[in-house]
Amino acid sequence: MKEGNAHYMKREEFLRSLQRKILVLDGAMGTMLQRAGLRAGEAPEALNLRAPEKVREVHESYLKAGADILQTNTFGGNRLKLSAYNLADKVTEINAKAVGIAKSVAKSTALVSASIGPIGAFLEPLGTLSFDECYEIFKEQVEAVINAGTDLISIETMSDIYEMKACLLAIRDATDIPVLAHMTFGENLRTLSGTDPAAAVALLEAGGATVVGANCSLGPKELIKVVEKMAKVAQIPLVVQPNAGMPQMIGEKTVYPVTPEEMGQYTIALVNAGANIIGGCCGTTPEHISAIAEAAANLRPSVKAGQNISLLSGWRTVTVLSPSERSVLVSEPIDIVEAGDNLSSIALEHKDLGAQLLYLTIPSGLDLKSRLYELQMISDMPLLIANDDPQGLTEILKSVMGKAWIRLSIASEEVLDRVLPIAKRFGAGLVIPTQDSKYPAENLESALDIVRDIADKVLNSGIQKHEIFIDVTLDSQGLYAIDDLERLEVLKGLWEKFRFRTLEFI
Numbered sequence: 240m241k242e243g244n245a246h247y248m249k250r251e252e253f254l255r256s257l258q259r260k261i262l263v264l265d266g267a268m269g270t271m272l273q274r275a276g277l278r279a280g281e282a283p284e285a286l287n288l289r290a291p292e293k294v295r296e297v298h299e300s301y302l303k304a305g306a307d308i309l310q311t312n313t314f315g316g317n318r319l320k321l322s323a324y325n326l327a328d329k330v331t332e333i334n335a336k337a338v339g340i341a342k343s344v345a346k347s348t349a350l351v352s353a354s355i356g357p358i359g360a361f362l363e364p365l366g367t368l369s370f371d372e373c374y375e376i377f378k379e380q381v382e383a384v385i386n387a388g389t390d391l392i393s394i395e396t397m398s399d400i401y402e403m404k405a406c407l408l409a410i411r412d413a414t415d416i417p418v419l420a421h422m423t424f425g426e427n428l429r430t431l432s433g434t435d436p437a438a439a440v441a442l443l444e445a446g447g448a449t450v451v452g453a454n455c456s457l458g459p460k461e462l463i464k465v466v467e468k469m470a471k472v473a474q475i476p477l478v479v480q481p482n483a484g485m486p487q488m489i490g491e492k493t494v495y496p497v498t499p500e501e502m503g504q505y506t507i508a509l510v511n512a513g514a515n516i517i518g519g520c521c522g523t524t525p526e527h528i529s530a531i532a533e534a535a536a537n538l539r540p541s542v543k544a545g546q547n548i549s550l551l552s553g554w555r556t557v558t559v560l561s562p563s564e565r566s567v568l569v570s571e572p573i574d575i576v577e578a579g580d581n582l583s584s585i586a587l588e589h590k591d592l593g594a595q596l597l598y599l600t601i602p603s604g605l606d607l608k609s610r611l612y613e614l615q616m617i618s619d620m621p622l623l624i625a626n627d628d629p630q631g632l633t634e635i636l637k638s639v640m641g642k643a644w645i646r647l648s649i650a651s652e653e654v655l656d657r658v659l660p661i662a663k664r665f666g667a668g669l670v671i672p673t674q675d676s677k678y679p680a681e682n683l684e685s686a687l688d689i690v691r692d693i694a695d696k697v698l699n700s701g702i703q704k705h706e707i708f709i710d711v712t713l714d715s716q717g718l719y720a721i722d723d724l725e726r727l728e729v730l731k732g733l734w735e736k737f738r739f740r741t742l743e744f745i
């Protein structure tokens with residue numbers, strides 16, 4: 240990750256502005272471009288080149304309506320989607336032009352956020368596109384909008400959390416600018432691939448989103464529930480961009496039922512539910528945005544108090560460890576190669592026994608992608624991975640769809656230096672054993688000595704306390720190095736001294 244100071248300041252600055260006021264995003268782009276004469280069978284993004292003045296007019300109308308952030312006409316501006324219009328070779332040009340148009344309207348009065356939508360194909364294991372291919376497709380679009388000078392990025396209408404992971408990774412590998420990451424939810428308050436709002440928050444936060452939330456979906460009323468569920472677990476601000484309800488066909492016309500006045504009223508409910516940024520998706524117009532801006536002007540943002548909860552998240556659901564819960568229930572270490580075809584059933588057994596994390600020892604150098612996918616399709620348990628080889632770990636983490644934890648083999652600077660950049664890149668948590676290169680800890684004093692320096696270094700890297708667990712076992716077999724009485728003393732001490740949670744094997 241490039242951590243340029245200028246960008247870092249910008250992100251901090253952006254977060255500070257969210258403490259002062261509710262920011263307003265713009266409304267629908269597609270709806271407006273259709274009205275402005277988008278031709279049948281034409282990519283909306285093609286207008287950036289063919290008729291930039293039409294796009295400019297949409298931005299101008301939203302700026303006038305009170306939008307603080309203008310989102311570029313680049314939602315479908317990736318190679319795969321544009322190839323359907325024979326525009327695959329114009330990705331950079333279309334995206335750069337779009338950012339330029341938005342910036343020329345925003346000047347210094349609004350921010351420009353580059354819109355990035357789904358690539359339009361399912362990833363493995365649900366589809367056939369590989370994670371690496373998906374990453375490359377996003378990377379091309381991301382680089383285009385960054386080089387064109389966008390202030391922010393809005394990832395929108397994602398229904399697959401794994402595709403979102405690839406997109407966030409492509410962004411965070413390239414830049415540190417603020418990212419608003421939106422998933423879209425259906426009637427069951429889950430995404431199409433089954434992720435619930437709390438799990439989405441856990442995974443988007445881990446992936447490096449600056450603000451998380453929802454867009455599109457069923458409309459503002461239904462999204463109130465999504466925002467409430469997100470607010471319960473989020474440590475970072477929330478964004479919401481509802482549709483103007485579900486479209487209805489009246490004669491030849493598509494009509495969206497939610498009026499601007501109603502959108503203004505929903506704005507109050509959405510802010511009360513915890514939203515910090517509000518805009519509109521399909522069917523919203525400058526009138527809707529004006530109503531949102533008017534309502535938002537009288538509302539104060541809620542400030543997130545940092546709470547020491549740990550979110551143990553698979554790719555669909557999450558287990559929340561409350562601030563008073565000191566331990567994490569973990570399975571015995573399972574050798575992924577030895578487990579063979581029984582891996583999924585072993586996982587389910589441990590889940591039934593109450594394990595919250597599935598502890599896998601995974602060797603490097605084997606292609607275990609399909610085995611990991613198969614496991615995750617059956618068991619949604621978050622994974623604790625024992626492997627500190629950078630290359631092997633990178634391949635494994637690409638195949639993990641939930642949030643992973645990585646267990647260091649020993650608590651040494653050398654091992655940490657290998658693992659830390661990869662943990663940071665993939666948003667993984669860390670498990671630190673109370674054993675250094677020489678000895679396992681035998682009492683509280685030696686445990687504190689071993690953990691202190693390593694934990695400090697992890698915390699200084701930006702990984703947070705609730706993402707660090709301590710393992711007081713001797714070896715990869717899950718055997719304890721010390722007797723029960725001493726062990727309880729160590730667990731108590733680690734909690735009282737540092738508020739670190741410890742692993743408890745079931």
Ligand SMILES: [Zn+2]
Pocket residue numbers: 396454455456482520521
């Ligand atoms: Zn929409």
